[in-house]
Amino acid sequence: MTITEAPATALLTDHYELTMLQAALASGTAHRRSVFELFGRKLPEGRRYGVVAGVGRALEAIEAFRFDTATLDFLADERVVDDTTLAWLADYRFSGDVRGYGEGEAYFPGSPLLVVESTFAEAVLLETVLLSIYNHDSAIASAASRMIAVAGGRPCIDMGSRRTHEEAAVAAARAAYVAGFGATSNLAARQRYGVPSTGTSAHAFTLLHDTEADAFRAQVSSLGAGTSLLVDTYDVAEAVRLAVEVAGPELGAVRLDSGDLGALAVEVREQLDSLGARDTRIIVTSDLDEFAIASLASAPVDGYGVGTRLVTGSGHPTSAFVYKLVAREDDEGRMVPVAKKSTNKLSVGGSKRAVRRLSDGVAVAEVIAVDADPEPGDGTTDRPLHRDLVVGGEIVGRETLEAARERHAAAFAELPLAARSMTRGEPLLPTVYQS
Amino acid sequence: MTITEAPATALLTDHYELTMLQAALASGTAHRRSVFELFGRKLPEGRRYGVVAGVGRALEAIEAFRFDTATLDFLADERVVDDTTLAWLADYRFSGDVRGYGEGEAYFPGSPLLVVESTFAEAVLLETVLLSIYNHDSAIASAASRMIAVAGGRPCIDMGSRRTHEEAAVAAARAAYVAGFGATSNLAARQRYGVPSTGTSAHAFTLLHDTEADAFRAQVSSLGAGTSLLVDTYDVAEAVRLAVEVAGPELGAVRLDSGDLGALAVEVREQLDSLGARDTRIIVTSDLDEFAIASLASAPVDGYGVGTRLVTGSGHPTSAFVYKLVAREDDEGRMVPVAKKSTNKLSVGGSKRAVRRLSDGVAVAEVIAVDADPEPGDGTTDRPLHRDLVVGGEIVGRETLEAARERHAAAFAELPLAARSMTRGEPLLPTVYQS
Structure with missing residues (x-):
């Protein structure tokens, strides 16, 4: 029986995460405070809600995201990145904060499923593996x-x-x-x-x-x-x-x-x-x-x-989630919202919080506030959607699979009745931005 | 850093493979010589050829298919199977023969991509993991x-x-x-x-x-x-x-x-x-x-x-391959072809061999012989499609990824010109059975 190290997750990663890190370390921007957000721009065509899954697996992946000796040797031998970067990777350990939708929660276009706050260097490296897990598990x-x-x-x-x-x-x-x-x-x-x-x-x-x-x-x-x-x-x-x-x-x-x-x-x-x-x-x-x-x-x-x-995924094997830099520190230490200016791929900059707005117990809107807490509505109640998942590098969001299963049942029960119909249509809830 | 055993592949398996094993061990049929075949009944709609991939990974999975102590303890604690079955699994090691299409080869409806010959007990256990690997990798x-x-x-x-x-x-x-x-x-x-x-x-x-x-x-x-x-x-x-x-x-x-x-x-x-x-x-x-x-x-x-x-898989994320018992020993030790009699899922019983028939260097048919070697045609040449992959439990089919890549390039070059067109249509080659 072979004895090996536990499978690390660090190389389940796109090459460019490491080359960006190298260039940012060299230019002095690597340690700028940054906020990344994981979200979907839209639901699969005709689908009326989505379901978040993979949260527990993502937390395991963050914890196992380390560059062990074998990995560092590989990166060195293949000259993927330079020695400065290798030295930085050897000590890599995510030390930032992550909050996000609970596993089993329903989601809609723009729902900020994960908000990752740390330095650029620490947070950018997690992009690929977080997306792989969320995109796959949520599709299923x-x-x-x-x-x-x-x-x-x-x-x-x-x-x-x-x-x-x-x-x-x-x-x-x-x-x-x-x-x-x-x-x-x-x-x-x-x-x-x-x-x-x-x-x-x-x-x-x-x-x-x-x-x-x-x-x-x-x-x-x-x-x-x-x-x-x-x-x-x-x-x-x-x-x-x-x-x-x-x-x-x-x-x-x-x-x-x-x-x-x-x-x-x-x-x-x-x-x-x-x-x-x-x-x-x-x-x-x-x-x-x-x-x-x-x-x-x-x-x-x-x-x-x-x-x-x-x-x-019944015709939709992936969830089309993206992981975008939405805010970062400037030279004076202030946080600045950022977003790509592209014609067909809209992103909203800034750090977000979200609530599900309910009227008589039925969900009526996904309310997303930018750089603030959501303002309550009139005659409605708001259910906060973010849980703390990682605080100061410490995984705090672990829970049983039964808890996720119960969350899904409760979130589903709250949706408008049309959630039970297979008729194609628009998302069941409008996404409302407050800023 | 956690130290664990190398990941075994034995539990990447459907529950029913083990319960079938238990029942077959009890009834005395588990050790009947058996032939299983991995194949697809059809190509994804509109596709004109498929490409076999995952062969090298499948050979690794066969080699790693062992029931270690932790796995046996789990199966015992959860009472998945009885003690007789656990004892048999503890010694499990595939000792049979596997032949199949080389990695990178083109395939068509009915192409016998893998032929697994062993006892029922040894061969049935490999079903799920072989299908997972072939179905995924070939779709990509x-x-x-x-x-x-x-x-x-x-x-x-x-x-x-x-x-x-x-x-x-x-x-x-x-x-x-x-x-x-x-x-x-x-x-x-x-x-x-x-x-x-x-x-x-x-x-x-x-x-x-x-x-x-x-x-x-x-x-x-x-x-x-x-x-x-x-x-x-x-x-x-x-x-x-x-x-x-x-x-x-x-x-x-x-x-x-x-x-x-x-x-x-x-x-x-x-x-x-x-x-x-x-x-x-x-x-x-x-x-x-x-x-x-x-x-x-x-x-x-x-x-x-x-x-x-x-x-x-560009609209077809899986290959719809199945793994079917096509022949097994009877009471007198003779091999008997078998197939399910179902209205909408045709299978051809018997152990198969396949050749790609070429005319002037261009593929014209997929010829599959049942319980025999294919008969040559007139004015055509035949290229055998099976390689020995496992002989008497020994992996003999290992090759470099470059070899598979070259095989694909050669197999593609041999296909009719329509392989280069994205127009939807029937499979490029007819599948011809000889029996």
């Missing part, structure tokens, strides 16, 4: 939340590991759980994050045996009558009959992985009931997404296994 | 190859790390390099795989300084006149004038990251030439994909930086 959580919204309380299970990068699969299982999924197929997500995992068998197991009856008997004998039998390898009706014969009416579930799931579920439900297996659940798993789940609302289905469309 | 390589096809020899650079999971980013940089990209922004990809990395500065660097002139002077002073200056933070024409004033006509490149890139490139080229900076290159980087690259073919552009659309 945003898709997952919509699936939960239409599943009507029926459990959704992540089965997408095989359709995405093997490590992205673990993060996807975690993000889906934050957004309300009940379980995952991914064992590493259970080991690392405590996400419940489930699984029974694939078609290969049935095909391995000489007959379907042999396969069912082997599975029930080993995994118990509460297991889920896959009934669509050959003939569904015959398999359902056999499944109840083998497992008895205590059979936990049958799984359908092909065909017209809605029509099949009706037939299978009738057959199960007629065989006395009234408590046997029907799980469906073939190419589901939020639209397919919605279309199965009236079918007698007890759970959804979602794969490809979950782990690829 | 397939998109990258199309971008290279239309870039007309101009270099393409991967800048997508921030828009995908942080580890997927490293794999994406590697896959894009296999498909012909010249470099990546990702430093971990350089460290782990030797992919060339590049990078200079972002808008934040310009905004950090009091003036654009200060920023340019700082960058050129530290990184040299050969650097690339980002000229669209404020006014492009003024920035180009300033860039040449600061760096001289030896300025390496200017980068445009917004606006109408084609029109801007024409203006900037004229301005650079008029300032005597005839060798200064123009790099463009805003939301590019294969269609945007094609539309810039006549613009005076010297290189493309591609981000989001590369790392998300």
Whole structure:
């Protein structure tokens, strides 16, 4: 067994972060106080809200962002940066402050999801890894939340590991759980994050045996009558009959992985009931997404296994978040708001705070104040959206995944009813800037 | 610094692989000789060929697929499987054979990309991690190859790390390099795989300084006149004038990251030439994909930086590969082809070999023989597509990334001319089964 150092996150980074650092160290600007903001300019087209995920993973990445000997040797050997920069990197440790939206929170265009305050040098280095985590995990959580919204309380299970990068699969299982999924197929997500995992068998197991009856008997004998039998390898009706014969009416579930799931579920439900297996659940798993789940609302289905469309963000595999310098110190030590002057990519300079404005408990606006605290409205209440995540380099924002999951459920419950509809439209809330 | 064990790949796996194993161990079928095949039923809609990537990473994952003490303790504590299964997993080591398409090879519907022969127990466990790697890496390589096809020899650079999971980013940089990209922004990809990395500065660097002139002077002073200056933070024409004033006509490149890139490139080229900076290159980087690259073919552009659309597979972030049991031993020790009988998911049973059939050096068919070697055609030549990757548990298929890159270039050159067109259509080659 190889023994190695814990995986550092420092090289999960774009080359230019280091060359900018080198040039800034040389010009004397590297240590200017700076404010970076992580946000999205817009939601994916037609989507009405987004869901923040990856916060806990981002905090781990900040903590592990160190340049160990092997990394420094690599950078030196390859002459990526000069010796002054290498010496500075050897002592790197983020010592600034980070506040941001809690994990599981809903977000809208312009929501200041993370505000990172430190020196330019310290904060710029975190850009790539923070964006990677937020862009990926939030894309999955945003898709997952919509699936939960239409599943009507029926459990959704992540089965997408095989359709995405093997490590992205673990993060996807975690993000889906934050957004309300009940379980995952991914064992590493259970080991690392405590996400419940489930699984029974694939078609290969049935095909391995000489007959379907042999396969069912082997599975029930080993995994118990509460297991889920896959009934669509050959003939569904015959398999359902056999499944109840083998497992008895205590059979936990049958799984359908092909065909017209809605029509099949009706037939299978009738057959199960007629065989006395009234408590046997029907799980469906073939190419589901939020639209397919919605279309199965009236079918007698007890759970959804979602794969490809979950782990690829259901058409939007990334969140298009950016990480922008919004303010920095000038020669006299004053903080100056800054923003690129580009025609098609609007940014608002300055350090921001945000609240969700509620009227009778329903969210009505995302209010963002620049270089100030948001002013309250008339007859509305404001819920602050920023939590302290890092203070003076110390990670203070750790929480359980259950806390993030609860935050998501609460934030979703607060959204206008249209959040439950899959109809395309504008963001559910207007983003209102105060300055 | 924390010291931990090297990351094992065994838990990057679906729960049901282990429960199937448990049931098969109990029923006595676990050790039946089995053949699994990794393949795609179809190409993404409109795509005309795909590119295999991830082969080298998959071989690493097979080698690292071990159940160490911490993993076994976890599985025991959580009662994922029974003691008999745990004991078997403790000794797990893949001892079978794997052959498959070389990394960088083109593929078509039904191409048997991997053929895994071993016992059921040994081979089924590899399903999830092999699919994760192949599905992700091939999606990136397939998109990258199309971008290279239309870039007309101009270099393409991967800048997508921030828009995908942080580890997927490293794999994406590697896959894009296999498909012909010249470099990546990702430093971990350089460290782990030797992919060339590049990078200079972002808008934040310009905004950090009091003036654009200060920023340019700082960058050129530290990184040299050969650097690339980002000229669209404020006014492009003024920035180009300033860039040449600061760096001289030896300025390496200017980068445009917004606006109408084609029109801007024409203006900037004229301005650079008029300032005597005839060798200064123009790099463009805003939301590019294969269609945007094609539309810039006549613009005076010297290189493309591609981000989001590369790392998300340009609309197809996964490859839809499956891993199916296609043959297994029966009670008498004979191998029996098997396949699921489902209406909408066709599989062909049996162990396969494949050749690319060529006529006058141009690929004309993907010929797949079942349980036999392909029969040659008339007046055509056949190029075998399988390489031995693992023999008796020994990894024999390791090769350099350069070898994979060369294989891709050769395989692409062999395809019909339509491979260079972005027009949607049917797969370029028919898949012909012989049995």
